[in-house]
Amino acid sequence: MTEKKNWGSTVLGWFVVREVETASGEIPPGEAAPPADPSSQDVPVAFEGGAPAAPGGNVDFNAVFEAAGIAGGERDLFAKAASLLASLPQGTDPATRKTIVEASLKAFGIPIDRIIETGAHSIQTLEAYLQEQAARTKNVAEESQKLIADYEAKIRDVRALLERRIAEQGAVQASCNGKKLEIQKVLEFFGQEAVARVVRESPKLVDPGAPPERKD
Numbered sequence: 001m002t003e004k005k006n007w008g009s010t011v012l013g014w015f016v017v018r019e020v021e022t023a024s025g026e027i028p029p030g031e032a033a034p035p036a037d038p039s040s041q042d043v044p045v046a047f048e049g050g051a052p053a054a055p056g057g058n059v060d061f062n063a064v065f066e067a068a069g070i071a072g073g074e075r076d077l078f079a080k081a082a083s084l085l086a087s088l089p090q091g092t093d094p095a096t097r098k099t100i101v102e103a104s105l106k107a108f109g110i111p112i113d114r115i116i117e118t119g120a121h122s123i124q125t126l127e128a129y130l131q132e133q134a135a136r137t138k139n140v141a142e143e144s145q146k147l148i149a150d151y152e153a154k155i156r157d158v159r160a161l162l163e164r165r166i167a168e169q170g171a172v173q174a175s176c177n178g179k180k181l182e183i184q185k186v187l188e189f190f191g192q193e194a195v196a197r198v199v200r201e202s203p204k205l206v207d208p209g210a211p212p213e214r215k216d
Contacts, residue, residue: 045128054133068125070118077110078118 047067052060065075084104088097105112187195199205 045125047128047132051129051132059129064129065122065125068121068128070121070125074114074118074121078115078122080108081105081110081115 045068047064048069049067052063052067054060062072062075066072081101085097085101088100092100102112105115196209200207200210
């Protein structure tokens with residue numbers, strides 16, 4: 001088994017890209033396999049006080065690592081190792097780079113295993129954080145779908161109520177107009193002048209021809 005294949009299966013496959021090997025053990029240029037499904041992995045990381053939120057998709061990595069128990073001192077040591085690695089001249093062969101970095105860390109009294117532990121812990125933490133955020137998103141999506149379904153049902157009910165009321169109003173208007181015509185035929189029999197006089201003199205009726213009363 002080659003070293004690169006070991007990289008592909010180490011730390012429970014939490015690396016972002018896992019390299020693909022052919023049957024001969026060679027890795028085709030530019031080819032990579034997708035990472036394993038995170039939801040199928042049990043990541044043993046707990047966040048004290050819960051996983052920090054990521055408003056607007058902005059992750060506070062220091063807060064995430066701190067909540068997972070990766071102390072600031074551990075993060076600082078790992079950052080020094082990363083900075084040392086980044087400062088090496090481009091084109092330096094891997095063996096030389098490794099020798100320089102390991103020698104420098106030992107000179108500063110920083111155990112290499114401690115750096116590796118912090119790095120692996122950080123990857124586990126980020127994977128657990130991704131799973132936590134995915135679970136939150138799933139819960140929000142499920143709750144949102146329920147709310148949307150409830151609102152859509154209410155909208156259908158209100159729309160049906162409005163349609164029934166409009167139909168009822170049309171029926172009421174047609175019925176009342178028909179009854180008014182029946183009554184009008186009787187009033188027309190007595191004549192327009194007689195009807196107008198009775199309307200003016202009756203305390204029960206409103207004379208549509210009278211000027212409106214002024215309000216002080």
